[in-house]
Amino acid sequence: MSSVITRVKQKQIAQLVAKGKRLDGRGLMDYREIKVEQGVIERAEGSARVLLGRTEVVAGIKIETGEPFSDTPNAGVLTVNAELVPLASPVFEPGPPDENSIELARIVDRGIRESKAIDVEKLCIEPGKKVFIIFIDVYVLNHDGNLIDASALAAMAALLNTKMFNYEIEEGEMKIKSGYTPLPIKRRPITVTFAKINDVLVVDPWLEEEQVMDARLSLAIDDEGDICAAQKGGGGYFTPEQVLEAVKIAKEKAGERRKNLDW
Amino acid sequence: MSSVITRVKQKQIAQLVAKGKRLDGRGLMDYREIKVEQGVIERAEGSARVLLGRTEVVAGIKIETGEPFSDTPNAGVLTVNAELVPLASPVFEPGPPDENSIELARIVDRGIRESKAIDVEKLCIEPGKKVFIIFIDVYVLNHDGNLIDASALAAMAALLNTKMFNYEIEEGEMKIKSGYTPLPIKRRPITVTFAKINDVLVVDPWLEEEQVMDARLSLAIDDEGDICAAQKGGGGYFTPEQVLEAVKIAKEKAGERRKNLDW
Amino acid sequence: MSSVITRVKQKQIAQLVAKGKRLDGRGLMDYREIKVEQGVIERAEGSARVLLGRTEVVAGIKIETGEPFSDTPNAGVLTVNAELVPLASPVFEPGPPDENSIELARIVDRGIRESKAIDVEKLCIEPGKKVFIIFIDVYVLNHDGNLIDASALAAMAALLNTKMFNYEIEEGEMKIKSGYTPLPIKRRPITVTFAKINDVLVVDPWLEEEQVMDARLSLAIDDEGDICAAQKGGGGYFTPEQVLEAVKIAKEKAGERRKNLDW
């Protein structure tokens, strides 16, 4: 079960793509099958499991209270962490987050933060003193490519699944009341990732395609079809035309997904 | 001065044990000579040095004040740390605690914590806000086997040697008064460790026996002869019968020790 | 561009020194050209750039407020950190501070702290609760020898360049007022470093001389010509006579520098 594919297979993948085909039979702009299951971790305030082909990601939400940042005293705090846990791939190693897991967490974070997916002002308990802190932990359990889309989807699905306890402020003290409320979600960004292989764009690259690709481009699209985050990765490049083409396709793909998910 | 013994010696140790003998002349259920010296570190609130044959351990107690854990607002905090300092053995290396020192600390901790050796409720200064924190630092100075029993003994002897300053609460402020009080000790657990060599149990394995043993079993026994902690270690196993035999012997051995120490 | 010089060159340097000469033409007690430029980092509360030959160091001062140490409740806090950033030399590596950068920071710290260069009592805002914390960050940008003198000079020049905002205490709250005040500087220590090469003392060793030297001696001299810090380094030794000779020369050299800098 090696994670490095042979040169022969690399060539094969590249040649197929040039002909508009892919090794697993998909069209260039087809996603693998997507399954989203919410509420899989009852202990968490919210959770979701995403299967994107054989790529598997669980996201869990924990909520704590704490101090706001000094430059945003009225806003709750959002923290995204991603773990490439070693059981997910022979190339993941135990240890502190490396550049790949940090980049993954920051891309997921940007999609949510920049689209203003959460109304963070509603997470303020006492301005400048006490706010809710939302921990989004992305846990990659099986790596078969395109962790970015799977993780962004799991994170958003988990947020939509999250319930916060009710509370009221009585004489300056926070008192927990019965019942739960959903998070104040304003937008539902969807991330679409492209690989450039043999100078051709494909969406949703799986593991073997990632090993062949020149570069990667991820675009987060919000409910209005606007772009709310972008990230190029990999040691290759895109032409400006390829980027603009990717933007157009990403809007379509995000629209389809949004319909399927009823988001 | 190698720390790895030859195969010939390994065989010799195993064969001797099968005949009920040990390389250093002890019977299978004999401890090495034990020396306990209290108050060796005047700067510490309590301390003790234990010699178990050539194994040497110093334990020091420091007391600070701090916040209690949120789930035990009326209880003082107990913290055990063990350092396998590199001057004690050619196999100990400088650096953060490894799995061996963490396991050692946690075994010592469990013996004391689970036997309720210290009346932690008496270490509460102001419920939910301020309690005493007891730091037990176990410092291994020479490693000649059976660090668990030597460390547990040193830690307990140091606790029995500990003096806390007197205080009173005046208008919400803690004021230090003259004089000292001993720690509120309720029980004096004693840990007895067995090695299984060639399918035979021996107590108090020294270094060369530890290099031959299949597995290790440590049992902490409290003043009533009850079991208050257990830990199997090593890459071998015990039969249920061997475990129950060890329990019986551990009670005897702990009883003898208790008499000798006048605990 | 190797950082290790050949044995031939090493011999050459040593033989020249024995004749009272140096490879770069300087006399044994001559410094390289020194340039001091203050205010190079506008974002910092104070800053300075020092060129000592081709050795280049920037020091930046940041000021924050925080709690004083419990044993000096009326004194501001001084913190010196030194970074041997990897772009400065092929032998510097990224990562947490190593023994060389820690020693460098602590020598710079001692010169400033022990000479009582800053009147730390004037940095107290509210005794025991709130004081100013002065961060001195020494950043080595090009390493061509004698980092100690360059860093100590950059740190002191940056402190002399530092402006603190004005404030007043109104009903227990600190309020920022318009305008700035310089730091309360009481003394201006100057550090003079000697290398012992072939049993001869030279000042201000450059990189290739440092690779040949037996040992290093740094002396910080205050405005009165008194010694306020000393540090021997390197795997060689000095005779007591050499140390006392160095003290005499250091006073002279510090005096000259002080005149040039108008300190």
Add this chain to the structure above:
Amino acid sequence: MSRKPEKLIDKKGLRLDGRKPDELRPIKIEAGALSNADGSAYIEQGKNKILAAVYGPKEVHPKHLALQDRMVIRCRYHMAPFSVQERKSPAPSRREIELSKVIRESLEPSIFLEYYPRTIIDVFIEVLQADGGTRCASITAASIALADAGIPMRDLVVACAAGKVDDTIVLDLMDTEDKMGTADVPLALMPNLKALTLLQMDGILTSKEFESAVNLALEGCKKIYTLQKEALRTKYVNMKEVEE
């Protein structure tokens, strides 16, 4: 947030979740749950949800860690940040480091280490949700993952705890029982060899109670052992069907 219930065992002798003292929680085991690992397993035991994966045997890096006469086993027991009530930092805690060690030592006796000298096996365990008894459920799952990876083994290792709660010896403690009870004795067994490969204890027990707890835990192990074998059979059968 949790408050201690007054009674952990009710008048009818039933536990908080309605179990009898000698009753296991519902258990679901799946062999081969992950596609990248050489072997894997997923276990649910009560609310515990745990994944185990095995990679290897493989070459050792760095080489000086290799052993000339046997393979090396590494083990990492790790809890997801969202697996417990208060978010857990992903950095390994002292508890996780200790458990990684005792779990490794509970699996080692089951493996023919001498079959693959100079190689290494990695056992990775991720606790996705924790509800008491995670170390035992982890061992149960990890042993299946080892078998699923085709590692030559003397026997499966199966683990279960017994303990004392409100003066009663009970099987398979859940989180509240573990925290509020009197004692907990987790153990691991290779059933065919009657070999205890894990034994720990927290709390206070007389030697008699200790003996009862050990015996009850052994009974629990035997029941779970059947489920382990079933899980492996199910995967094997499914694979055969796919192949045919």
Add this chain to the structure above:
Amino acid sequence: MSRKPEKLIDKKGLRLDGRKPDELRPIKIEAGALSNADGSAYIEQGKNKILAAVYGPKEVHPKHLALQDRMVIRCRYHMAPFSVQERKSPAPSRREIELSKVIRESLEPSIFLEYYPRTIIDVFIEVLQADGGTRCASITAASIALADAGIPMRDLVVACAAGKVDDTIVLDLMDTEDKMGTADVPLALMPNLKALTLLQMDGILTSKEFESAVNLALEGCKKIYTLQKEALRTKYVNMKEVEE
């Protein structure tokens, strides 16, 4: 301490520092700024002050990191503690780690990696003062440092951001615009190849706005490209003069 100004663009269409929307900040570039490095560059772009240095190609330690068919590029983007308003801890932040990666990936396409197999190049970037757009200025400087080190390259890489501020698409955002604006699109270009080697985006833009921002940033890149080449020429001429 900073307070949001009411308007980022005034009635005359000018920005806080008096620039027009499509105007770059003043830029000063010096090739070969450091004597120890194999190649180096210093850039000032507005109040940004950044040094870049290159060491290599050199042998790889430890050896197993070497690649048989190409060289390895390492990159460290780092900010001095005094470079920003509140003192920054010298330990690398998550942001610095991400930027080190994307900067490395923006430089890689420009280098003939296959020319020196089994070697490594280190690119070190130190931000002495930051005022928005440091990643772009760092790339611009690092590419000059690579050229200064004599590394064989397809083209220089030049980087610049465009973004949206008060409903206007503007070039080369400074810190306040970056923080208070609507969107920021940093990108890097190899001008001769029309190849985008960095592309990121923060904020919200319609696809039309995005296209305008990309085009404006490309214009900015082309202007800076001229300055890059000038800096290299200046150093080359100076060296010639010294030699003659």
Add this chain to the structure above:
Amino acid sequence: MSRKPEKLIDKKGLRLDGRKPDELRPIKIEAGALSNADGSAYIEQGKNKILAAVYGPKEVHPKHLALQDRMVIRCRYHMAPFSVQERKSPAPSRREIELSKVIRESLEPSIFLEYYPRTIIDVFIEVLQADGGTRCASITAASIALADAGIPMRDLVVACAAGKVDDTIVLDLMDTEDKMGTADVPLALMPNLKALTLLQMDGILTSKEFESAVNLALEGCKKIYTLQKEALRTKYVNMKEVEE
């Protein structure tokens, strides 16, 4: 907790612990205090209690740290958490890292490093209780441990501090004098070679005072040197007796 006493030197010219200005604290030295180390020593100097151990010469791992023409010395000075008034974290502090370096550099000149090329010696120092002057007492003990390990040496290294307290130059400062005094000059000496291998200074001294302090510390070193040699002789005699 400690409060500054009004006077560190009383009317009779005696110090807080009754010593005269040029008097050492009581010193007890034992060579070979630990059985596992290749060489070891224990020193008590006043309330200081310090152990030093030497392992080596041995092979270097990893190999690239080895030097072709000489051996490498590593040194770790470390304080036990209970050695000082407020519990010290066991992680090495910046102070401990600096002292490890200067102690190593104070021992190096005494060792014939070229006798065992491509090897390494580890010097481990553990301060069990600290009362001022631990670096000097550590050097004194470590040098004995090196001799006890049979390392070929030019001379023993012996260390002692002098300083200024209440306008008086005094020998061998204890903790309170160190903290409340005016200056402290720790130094290390190879007596036969009149070679200073450690020299540091804290505080303010005129050059005259500095000279006096150095001379007084040298006197202290010479006295301790006698005790060092005695400790080694005692161990040697005891070994002979055991052998006979």
